[in-house]
Amino acid sequence: MLTMSPMAKSPVGSPTVFFHIGPPKTGTTYIQDLLRHWRKELRSVGVLYPGIPQYSHFSAALDVRGDHGFGIGPGRETPRLAAVGAWARLLRQTRGFRGTVVISHEIFASADDHHARAAIEDLQGTDLHLVVTARDPGRQLVSSWQETIKHGSTRAFPAIARRTIARDNLAVPQQIPELLERWGSTLAPDHVHVVTVPPSGTDPKVLWERFATVIGVDGSRFDPSVVPRSNESLGIAEVEFLRRINLALAGRLPHPQYGAVATRLFANSILADLSRSPKPVLPKHLWPAVERLGDDWIEQIKLRGYSVSGDLDDLRPSQRQPVSRNVASEEDIAEVAVQATAELLLQLAQTREPSVVARQSIRNAASKTVGAGLGAGRRLRLRRRQA
Numbered sequence: 001m002l003t004m005s006p007m008a009k010s011p012v013g014s015p016t017v018f019f020h021i022g023p024p025k026t027g028t029t030y031i032q033d034l035l036r037h038w039r040k041e042l043r044s045v046g047v048l049y050p051g052i053p054q055y056s057h058f059s060a061a062l063d064v065r066g067d068h069g070f071g072i073g074p075g076r077e078t079p080r081l082a083a084v085g086a087w088a089r090l091l092r093q094t095r096g097f098r099g100t101v102v103i104s105h106e107i108f109a110s111a112d113d114h115h116a117r118a119a120i121e122d123l124q125g126t127d128l129h130l131v132v133t134a135r136d137p138g139r140q141l142v143s144s145w146q147e148t149i150k151h152g153s154t155r156a157f158p159a160i161a162r163r164t165i166a167r168d169n170l171a172v173p174q175q176i177p178e179l180l181e182r183w184g185s186t187l188a189p190d191h192v193h194v195v196t197v198p199p200s201g202t203d204p205k206v207l208w209e210r211f212a213t214v215i216g217v218d219g220s221r222f223d224p225s226v227v228p229r230s231n232e233s234l235g236i237a238e239v240e241f242l243r244r245i246n247l248a249l250a251g252r253l254p255h256p257q258y259g260a261v262a263t264r265l266f267a268n269s270i271l272a273d274l275s276r277s278p279k280p281v282l283p284k285h286l287w288p289a290v291e292r293l294g295d296d297w298i299e300q301i302k303l304r305g306y307s308v309s310g311d312l313d314d315l316r317p318s319q320r321q322p323v324s325r326n327v328a329s330e331e332d333i334a335e336v337a338v339q340a341t342a343e344l345l346l347q348l349a350q351t352r353e354p355s356v357v358a359r360q361s362i363r364n365a366a367s368k369t370v371g372a373g374l375g376a377g378r379r380l381r382l383r384r385r386q387a
Contacts, residue, residue: 015048015094015101016127018193018215021183022106023174025143026133027197027207029231030224032057032104034208038222046099047217051090059086061107064119070107073152073246075254091122101126102215109179116183128191130184131214133207134176135197137297138282138290138317144174146239146280150267152258154246161286176315177300189305196310199318204229210309231268235277237328241336242267270343277332282317290317 022028035042035049042049051057062068062083069077094101109132111119120128135143145160176194184192193214198206205224212219234242245262253262282290294316301312 013098014126015097015099016129016216017094017101017103017123018129018131019108019123020102020104020131020133020211021179022109022133023176023179024106024109025140025147026106026135027204028104028106028133030204030229031133031208031211033227033230034222034224035102035104037227041222042102042217045217045221047215048093048097048099048101050093050097050101050103055082056086056090057103057105058107059083060090060103061105061111063087064108065111065115069255071151071255071259072148073255073258074251075256075258076152078255080256087119087122094123094126100216104131108183113182117186120183120186128187129193129214130180130187130191131193131195131211132176132180132183133195133197133211134297134315136199136290136315136317137174137293138287139200140174141286141290142280142282143233146234149239149243149246150234150263152246152255152262154243156243157280158283161283176297177304180301180304180306184306190307192304192306194301194306194308194310194312196308196312196314198310198314214307214309232272232275233279234267234271235275235328236280236326237277237332237336238271238275238340239280240328241333241340242271244333265347266340266344270340270347271336274336274339274343277328277336278326280326283326287317 020028020031039049051060059080059082062070062080063086068079068081068083069075070080090103094103108116108119141161142157145155145157148155148160180192180194195207195210195214198210205219208222208224209219212222242262245266249262297315298312301308
């Protein structure tokens, strides 16, 4: 099923803005990687993905929510200097364009009512469309927990699930109806778009094509297969190993250093490349609760008349497959630890070993310095003889 309301025309001289606010773990990184990779080609068809460098949308999202810190654990309140004024900078690029503009980051979803309302008001005068990517709550709950581990959490999944599965306690950015209402209450329903994340095992390009349809481009023109995937999910052994590392670190690696070393290098690069263990899935005893939650999301989206790209049935949890094992063995965790340590040592060696070009540059610079020193010595001796 694919239902799309006709897009309203942008006011004369102002952009059409598609404001993608997440939430986390709904294919957001995948979409942003594609937007970034195809930036120039999208611009050629009248679509601007503003902001350089890479983390400008992240910084703008922190700025919008009025909290320039980020992470879980020590250092999370450390201000990110790049976030100061980042939203205003992004707005200037947006308002200066006379076509379609895409703003996208999942951290926007964590803004409270006041800051969300202020961000929407800041975009007045544009033809504003809100975009929310939505995943079935069963997969969403497991993936969101894993993402917290990647950012420093030490809490095991059962502890998270017990407190968050009840509708009133599910993490605020993950409650799709509330998220849509908080950000989209002042917009016409046909300007609020729900892009459903297809079921597990579906070709990832389906999500891209659904998103591309919303922003008004032909997704097939921008091949997603040429863009490396980032922020891949970990298996049960890898995520448990990382959780134990967080326990062992005991806050000694604060943010933002944790994000650079533990999240991006260790989790999203080394562990993701090594991951061979089964992906974690929702425990059987939680199936009924997430099924009720999925039904509620579908009902609310239909009731409010939002525009939908994809199939609302994708929001019905498909977790009733046999689960042979959802807890990693100590042997599997130990094997991951050995392999990950070996890869980390190789990475460290590469960072310490200058490249061939760098070594040659150093040698050339040293030769010139020594030559200059010798030359100066010869000139000094000559002047002394002449004196």
